[in-house]
Amino acid sequence: MFKILKKSKISSARIGILKTKLGRIDTPFFMPIATRGVIKSLSFSDIEKLNPDIILANTYHLYLKPGLEVIKKFGSLNNFINYKKPILTDSGGFQVFSLSKIRKITNEGVNFKSTYDGSNHLFTPEKVMKIQSVLDSDIQMVLDVCIDSKSDYQTTEKALNITNIWAKKCKESKKKFDPKNKNLLFGIVQGALNKDLRKKSLDDLMKIGFDGYAIGGLAVGETNKEMYGILKFLKDKLPEKSPRYLMGVGYPDNILTAVKNGVDMFDCVIPTREARHGRLYYFTNKNLRGKFYKTINITNAEFKKDKSAINKNSNIDELKLYSKSYLHHLFKVEDALAMRLGTLNNIEFYLELMRIIRKNIEKGVL
């Protein structure tokens, strides 16, 4: 399922291949976000041009809209969105806690109100596994309790205890919903910034046993130093032969540092969300030394008459043949093509970043 091809001698980075039902994915990799079953504004033709190996969708949102009855009709989320490669689905834990009014958390599950219409819903570990089995995503996540990374010891401990009870129930439920074990299930290490609790969370999850281990509860307001501290602490404790997924991270330098600390998988809204506001990512060097990238805000006046290509090094015709001036104009007249071009640029950047990272690990320089 997961094969490590090479381990760095100068860091904890490694390259490998993660095999899932629908694909073979080179690690480390980045998953573009298709929260609601669409990478915002992109069609499958656009996605084919970017050619990611895997994308991420969200259980919470898809459960509420379009709802399971619709996905069931299609047999899988892949069929519904006309995408043939692997999909990872987040369990919805993070969205329940960030978007919804929570009514009650117990060992059984969490009651919440829909962010769309205020209707009441209950997510139990069994329920989120059932939903993910309908989505039939290649990689599925356990339901977790998400808390502020600054929470006190008692709150953090309570949250991770429930997370681990839920994790165990998720694993049991998956046997029922995926008896042939087609899809992978990942546990999520919680414990905020407390190392003892991170260790306890991980130990509990390893006892249950998962196909991969995610690090949750980071990139939620703590400093880079605090985040890196947890990554360094966990890197020798996470099971070496399992894929490691740092959820919701991050900026390119966060990803690079995390890779050096042994992380294999990433997802983040940054490239897509910032694109929608006109912030575009570019490499300044491809050695990944120092400040190896820059961002520009294409809506700035300096780009109004800039005839240069959006990205002359792009593999996507639109980014090579449309000018920065035209993209500036599209943002100023608020045309939907603006966000689409920005999104293409930034996802291409992130996917290229991961290719360079993998190559550098292979060459022994990272």
Add this chain to the structure above:
Amino acid sequence: MFKILKKSKISSARIGILKTKLGRIDTPFFMPIATRGVIKSLSFSDIEKLNPDIILANTYHLYLKPGLEVIKKFGSLNNFINYKKPILTDSGGFQVFSLSKIRKITNEGVNFKSTYDGSNHLFTPEKVMKIQSVLDSDIQMVLDVCIDSKSDYQTTEKALNITNIWAKKCKESKKKFDPKNKNLLFGIVQGALNKDLRKKSLDDLMKIGFDGYAIGGLAVGETNKEMYGILKFLKDKLPEKSPRYLMGVGYPDNILTAVKNGVDMFDCVIPTREARHGRLYYFTNKNLRGKFYKTINITNAEFKKDKSAINKNSNIDELKLYSKSYLHHLFKVEDALAMRLGTLNNIEFYLELMRIIRKNIEKGVL
């Protein structure tokens, strides 16, 4: 410049070829609308799939945003928007009267406030020809005074007198800005629903002499019967050997009737604007008999679980491979891909309608 290939024996319809600087366009044709230099949400790859022979852009909007200084940098609107085929630019007359607070209309021109920032601007015949020469559009329109089709005789007469004074000045100005006469200039017949005034307007324009003649001031609130009355009245009075352009029209049955009354060119916001609200056009038969098309509102609940293709007969992969259910979902979560797919569907319908119309004229059945 314009060659009629065949005239119908059963109606005033005709097929022909209009040659412009950048292309040869089969008539009758429909121009998708790229008001601000973009067919809303579509990139050139999308446009290539639709393959229109000509698109329409707007002088008023492009003059205000991005402004002439930007277009000048690129040498032409074609270069700015990366589109290689002919473009027709409306003069902006219609927008000045529909979008802006007008301060004053005189024989010299019209003072108005920008719809974007309220700034004051003056459009004179010379000014709009200068703008269109910077845009370097293949077909350019004279500045016209647009009034309500229900206006009284005196108002209508005054408007068309100014329109014709401006038309003469436009023609003079074009000699200065386009000395090699690369681009075409069309006059615009005004006169609301009054046949005498329509005749007077046309006679005045013919005395000046234009490359083509547009019928303006229709599809602005009058009944179909009233509109068709004017078309029938004008069909034998318009110079037969010049292309005829019915501005801003219309629904598919309006276009079909207008073609039978000798019209060669159309533009309309309907396919693109309605697409953005989820209204999609489909043929029910391709003989163009009776009610030959239908529309659906994809946001209706009946499409929530509809697995059928958006349009199984489409030439565009996205419309063949995405389901109505998925498009319904995209509208419900308000993703920009929704309007893009709807726009592709409706423009493809309109372009196909024109192909069928041309074929039917060729076959002698229209």
